[in-house]
Amino acid sequence: MSAEQVLLMGVARFHSPGATRGEPEPGRTVWKPLAFVSTLMPRLDLAYKNLGYDVVGVPEPDRRAVLIHSDEAIMSGATRIVHVISHGSLAEDLNRSRAAANTEHIHMVPACGQVGNGTNVSHWVSTAHQQPEPTLFVVDLCRAGRAARLSELTRVPDGELNAWVIAATSSDLPAYDGRFSEAVAEVLEQIACHGLDTSPSLRFVRWDRVTRAIQQSLEALGSMQRLHTTPVDVSQELPELPFFPNPRWRHDARLEKLHAVEAPVRAFVADLGAEHFIDRVGDHFVGRQSQLEWLATWLDDHRTGGLRVVTGAPGSGKSALLGALVCAGHEDIISAAPDIRVYLTAQNPDSVCSPNPLLAAIHARGRDLDTILTSLAAQWDRPAEPDRPWTVADLLAEVSALPAAPALVFDALDEAEDPHGLMRSLLLPMAKAVRPDGQPAVRLLVGTRRWGFGPLLDLAGRHEGLLDLDDVPPSEIRKDLRRYMLRRLAALPQYSGPEQRAIRTTLADTVAEALTQNPDHMHEWGPFLVAQIFGQALETLPPAKEIADAAALGASVPRNLPAVLELDVGSRPDNRALRAVLAAAAFAKGDGFPTEVIAAVAPEFAPELLAARTEKPSRAGKDQDLLQRIRMLLEAGSFYLRTGVESDGATLYRLFHQGLADYLQDQPYPVDDTARIEDT
Missing domain, CATH: 3.40.50.300 (P-loop containing nucleotide triphosphate hydrolases)
Structure with a gap:
C-alpha cells in the first residue's frame, strides 16, 4: 500500500496582460511575483516527506492545473494534506462590488492570473467535508482565514468534521513574505525530529499542539500574523486527527x-x-x-x-x-x-x-x-x-x-x-x-x-x-531487601552470569544488612527507596570482581536518600545539568511538567544549560538547542522519572517518588563534594 499524499502547489510568477500593456484590463489584477515561493517549495517537500508522505509537488500551476490537481486530491481519498502558497483573490479583486462578493470565498491565484472554476479554496474545503476521510488544508494566501470559518461547517461536531484548515491569516488581512509557510516548515521539521514532545502513547501529534507551535514559530520569525484555524469546541475532547504522525509513537x-x-x-x-x-x-x-x-x-x-x-x-x-x-x-x-x-x-x-x-x-x-x-x-x-x-x-x-x-x-x-x-x-x-x-x-x-x-x-x-x-521488624525488611537486590543484580549484565552467583549473593546480603542495621536511622528515608537508587547506581559503578569486593561495595551503600542520589547522579556524564533537570521536575504538580517548562526552570539550577552553542543566530534556534539538550537529559534521567500525558498530548514528567521531590525542592542546587559523599 502506497503512502498517503500531500498536494503542494506554489506560484512564484504570474502572467498578467496588465504587465505588458501598461494598464490592467477590466476584471484583471496585476499580481506581483512571490520570490520566496521557489525557496519554500523544496523545504516543504522535504519536510512532508520526512513525515512519511508522498508529495505531489506542482510548481507554477495555471488555472487548469489547479483545478485538476485539487479535484484529484480531494476526491482520491489518498491525499491527506493540501498546502497552497500564492496570492489570495476576492471578488473585489475582480472589480466586483462588496455587495456582489461572497465574504466566505477565497481563491488561489494560479500562474495565469485567472481565477474561476477550480481555484475557489473555500469550495475545496466544503467538498472535502463530504468525503469519507479527513483532509487538512494549509492555506498560505492573503485573507486565507475565510476558508477556515465556513458558516456551513461551524455547526458540525468536531468528531464528524472531515475538512480542517490552518490558514496564514484572518479573513481580512494580508499574509507576508511566506512567513506562515516558513513557520509550518519549521514545525514539520520539529515533528519529524521529536514529535513536539508528544507522548509515545499517541499515534499522531495533537491538533492544538501543532497549531500553537506554528503560531509560536511565526512570532519567533518576527511576523505579526495571527493564523486562523478551524474552530474547535474546547469543552469536548478533540478527535484523533491523522495529519501529523508522531515519530515517538510505540505500538503497544x-x-x-x-x-x-x-x-x-x-x-x-x-x-x-x-x-x-x-x-x-x-x-x-x-x-x-x-x-x-x-x-x-x-x-x-x-x-x-x-x-x-x-x-x-x-x-x-x-x-x-x-x-x-x-x-x-x-x-x-x-x-x-x-x-x-x-x-x-x-x-x-x-x-x-x-x-x-x-x-x-x-x-x-x-x-x-x-x-x-x-x-x-x-x-x-x-x-x-x-x-x-x-x-x-x-x-x-x-x-x-x-x-x-x-x-x-x-x-x-x-x-x-x-x-x-x-x-x-x-x-x-x-x-x-x-x-x-x-x-x-x-x-x-x-x-x-x-x-x-x-x-x-x-x-x-x-x-x-x-x-x-x-x-515492621528489621529482620523481615532485611529479607525483603535481599530478595529485591538479588532480582536487581540478576538483571545487570555485569552480575548476571553463573560465575557471579556468589558475588550477587554477597552483595545483596551486605546491602540488606547495611540498610537495616540501624532501625532508627533506617526509618528516616525508607530503605526500599535507597536500595532502588543504589541498584541504579550499580549500573555505572565498577563491578565487584571478587567476593571481598562485593562485601565492601555492599557495605558502602549510602544510608539515606540524599547521599545515594548524589552518588548515582554524580557519577553520570553531564551530572550538573542532569541534576538541574531532575530538580526542575521536582517542582512539578499533578501529572508533571512538559519539556518546555522543564527547559524554562532547569537553567536556574545550572546556568551552563543556557550556554549551548548554536549555528543559528536567532533566538528560536537557541531555544530549540536548549530544548534538544533537555530532551537528552530527560532520557538520561528516565530512571528517576514517571510520565503522563497533557490534554494537548504532550509528555509530562515528574519524579517517581515524592521523597526525591522533597529533597530536590529543598536542595535544587548542586551540593559540594564533601556534602555529596557525607553519610549523615
Whole structure:
C-alpha cells in the first residue's frame, strides 16, 4: 500500500496582460511575483516527506492545473494534506462590488492570473467535508482565514468534521513574505525530529499542539500574523486527527489500553513501576509479603472493619504496596495489563486480592475534591447529572444503595491539593458512613505519611486497622531487601552470569544488612527507596570482581536518600545539568511538567544549560538547542522519572517518588563534594 499524499502547489510568477500593456484590463489584477515561493517549495517537500508522505509537488500551476490537481486530491481519498502558497483573490479583486462578493470565498491565484472554476479554496474545503476521510488544508494566501470559518461547517461536531484548515491569516488581512509557510516548515521539521514532545502513547501529534507551535514559530520569525484555524469546541475532547504522525509513537496495545484507564487509577501502575513489567524486571515490586497478605485478605472479606491506613517514612514502600493491590484487583487494569496480576500471583498467590468490579482507586497527587468525586462516581458507575457536581453526601447516598459495599484504595493523601481538607470533608465521613444494614458504606484503604493526619490514623488504630511500615521488624525488611537486590543484580549484565552467583549473593546480603542495621536511622528515608537508587547506581559503578569486593561495595551503600542520589547522579556524564533537570521536575504538580517548562526552570539550577552553542543566530534556534539538550537529559534521567500525558498530548514528567521531590525542592542546587559523599 502506497503512502498517503500531500498536494503542494506554489506560484512564484504570474502572467498578467496588465504587465505588458501598461494598464490592467477590466476584471484583471496585476499580481506581483512571490520570490520566496521557489525557496519554500523544496523545504516543504522535504519536510512532508520526512513525515512519511508522498508529495505531489506542482510548481507554477495555471488555472487548469489547479483545478485538476485539487479535484484529484480531494476526491482520491489518498491525499491527506493540501498546502497552497500564492496570492489570495476576492471578488473585489475582480472589480466586483462588496455587495456582489461572497465574504466566505477565497481563491488561489494560479500562474495565469485567472481565477474561476477550480481555484475557489473555500469550495475545496466544503467538498472535502463530504468525503469519507479527513483532509487538512494549509492555506498560505492573503485573507486565507475565510476558508477556515465556513458558516456551513461551524455547526458540525468536531468528531464528524472531515475538512480542517490552518490558514496564514484572518479573513481580512494580508499574509507576508511566506512567513506562515516558513513557520509550518519549521514545525514539520520539529515533528519529524521529536514529535513536539508528544507522548509515545499517541499515534499522531495533537491538533492544538501543532497549531500553537506554528503560531509560536511565526512570532519567533518576527511576523505579526495571527493564523486562523478551524474552530474547535474546547469543552469536548478533540478527535484523533491523522495529519501529523508522531515519530515517538510505540505500538503497544497494552500501553494504549493503560492510557485509556482513568488517570487517578492509572497512576498506581506507574508507582508500582509496572508500565513496562516485561522490559524492566529489575524494578518490579518485591517484598512486603506479610503486609500484602493482610491487606489482600481484608479487601476480600466484607465481614471485617471498614478502614485501613498504611503509613510510614518516605521510601518505606507505601505506594508500591497499594499499587500491587490495585493492579491485582482493579478490573480496568486487569483488562489492560493482565500480566501484572500474573506476575504478582507468581510471587505469592496469598498476597493477591480478588478481581473486584466495585474496587475504585484514587491516586490523590495534585487532585482536588471535585476531581476525586467525579472519578469515584464514574468508577462506581453512578449516573451523573449535567450541571450538578457531586457532593460527598450525594455520593455516599448513592453507594450505600449498591448491592454490596464498594472498596476504595486512596493513596498519596499527603500529596493532594488540600490534604487536610480532603481528610475532613471526604475520608473521615466515608470511614464513618454505614449502610442501612449497619455495615460500612465503603471499605476504605488510605496511604499517607503520618504527619498531620492524626484523626484518620487514630480512627484506624482504634479498630486495629493501622499499618505502620516503620514498625515492621528489621529482620523481615532485611529479607525483603535481599530478595529485591538479588532480582536487581540478576538483571545487570555485569552480575548476571553463573560465575557471579556468589558475588550477587554477597552483595545483596551486605546491602540488606547495611540498610537495616540501624532501625532508627533506617526509618528516616525508607530503605526500599535507597536500595532502588543504589541498584541504579550499580549500573555505572565498577563491578565487584571478587567476593571481598562485593562485601565492601555492599557495605558502602549510602544510608539515606540524599547521599545515594548524589552518588548515582554524580557519577553520570553531564551530572550538573542532569541534576538541574531532575530538580526542575521536582517542582512539578499533578501529572508533571512538559519539556518546555522543564527547559524554562532547569537553567536556574545550572546556568551552563543556557550556554549551548548554536549555528543559528536567532533566538528560536537557541531555544530549540536548549530544548534538544533537555530532551537528552530527560532520557538520561528516565530512571528517576514517571510520565503522563497533557490534554494537548504532550509528555509530562515528574519524579517517581515524592521523597526525591522533597529533597530536590529543598536542595535544587548542586551540593559540594564533601556534602555529596557525607553519610549523615
